[in-house]
Amino acid sequence: MIAELKPYPAYKDSGVEWLGEVPEHWEVRKLRQVLRAVTGRNRPELPLLSVVREKGVILRDVSSKDENHNFIPDDLTNYKVVQQDQFAINKMKAWQGSYGVSKFDGIVSPAYFVFSIDGVDSYYFHMAIRSKAYVPYFTRASDGVRIGQWDLSLPRMREVPLSVPPLPEQTAIARYLDYTDRRIQRYIRAKQKLITLLQEQKQAIIHQAVTGQIDVRTGQPYPAYKDSGVEWLGEVPEHWGVRKLRRCVTVSGGMTPSMEVRRFWDGPIPWVTPKDMKRAVISDSSVRVTDSAIQETPLRLIEPPAVLIVVRGMILARRVPIASTTAPVTINQDMKALRTVEGTKAAFLACLLDSAQEAFMPLIDEAGHGTRRLPMERWREIVIAIPPEEEQATIVEHLDNRTAAIDTTISRTQRQIDLLSEYRTRLISDVVTGKLDVREVAARLPEVDPLETEADSGEPLGTDVESNLDELGTEVKEAVT
Secondary structure, three states: OOOOOOOOOEEEEEOOOOOOOOEEOOOEEEEOOOOOEOOOOOOOOEEEEEEEOOOOEEEEOOOOHHHOOOOOOOOOOOOOOEEOOOOOEEEOOOOHHHEEOOOOOOOOOOEEEEEEOOOOOOOHHHHHHHHOOOOHHHHOOOOOOOOOEEEEHHHHHHOEEEEOOOHHHHHHHHHHHHHHHHHHHHHHHHHHHHHHHHHHHHHHHHHHHHHOOOOOOOOOOOOOEEEEEOOOOEEOOOOOOEEEEHHEEEEEEEEEEOOOOOEEEEEEEEEEHHHHOOOEEEEOOOOOHHHHHHHOOOOOEEOOOOOEOOEEEEEHHHHOOOEOOOOOOOEOOEEEEEEEEEOOOOHHHHHHHHHOHHHHHHOOOEOOOOEOOOOHHHOOOOOEEEEHHHHHHHHHHHHHHHHHHHHHHHHHHHHHHHHHHHHHHHHHHHOOOOOOOOHHHHHHHHOOHHHHHHHHHOOOOOOHHHHHHHHHHHHHHHHOO
């Protein structure tokens, strides 16, 4: 289906440098010709909506503390009304793509912009304006000195150009993108579910080993157990030591980012933050500092082996990220580094603490605005069971061997997801800017996608999800293998 797409037969100069040539029969309009501001209010009974980068306009879950990081006033009469098929913008985060066409009637913050859409199919507009071709324009139309809180300039936003095909063609494009996007997203969801199952399998293997449920040397339970006196641990092997975490480690903290530190960015030393704690072993991060930063700022080098733990942030709503290090790193203010004392191996402790989520989660406090904190004076008192050092090494080696194949499969699956997501982004951009002609393909699409109907019913798909990629063309199949 995708392989059949070709360029349009004739093009013209759009007059816009970044857009280049567009199909000869398309128009280029300014957003001021398409959008009309609306300011309806006084409908507090309508559901609350959020405008986010990932999906655009979504229903806000007011019952979940995890999803409501912003204050909600008691009086919502001043909140702006958004009707279905209207365009809403989070003006402080428009630079990152936090805008979209709503599928719902609801209300949003008075600080947001709301527009009706004239002369353009709402779904076509939604897919086009959220594509990688247009988001940079909203960045250039935003001002501010505080990163992450730039304010969108409405006059400059109104001058953003939009490539507009004839209305019947907009409908065809919308139909094609909706059909294709649903199939791609379904494939991605299946792969994400596989990753979740693999992670659960890995955690079960680790938990059995580090809590002594199984003797990894024999594959059987230990011959004798004793009561640990701790609910989350239960019984532990009789020869294991039971002690508080503070007796096993020394703790050091990280540093708040500042201009002083930023002078030393782009060096060889990873500066680890909570968002980097996605792997069991940390040796890299998105930000790195120079050796001079260690000498000239309060940043401290953490030599391996060490265990890193997140003690503050929204991420604590789900779990407490814990990882070991294999290379020297520094950490930010939301984290602590644990150096193990003699008799405790860092790699074993990282596995053990990661399995102790049941003990950690009740210790977390709300810190305001959705942020949570794990006070050190509490988690240092967690009771853990430690086997002899030689046995720790055996357990770690066993787990490395048992989980290596799982980690490889997870990495390969995540790479498939990433590649297909990149392909989706490029495909949408090429279609809404006229680089690819979808009219003939769209005309042949079924009125109802039988796969979508089957998926919506909650029943398993009739064929393996991955086989559905056959209709997405060779280019996608190469991207995900």
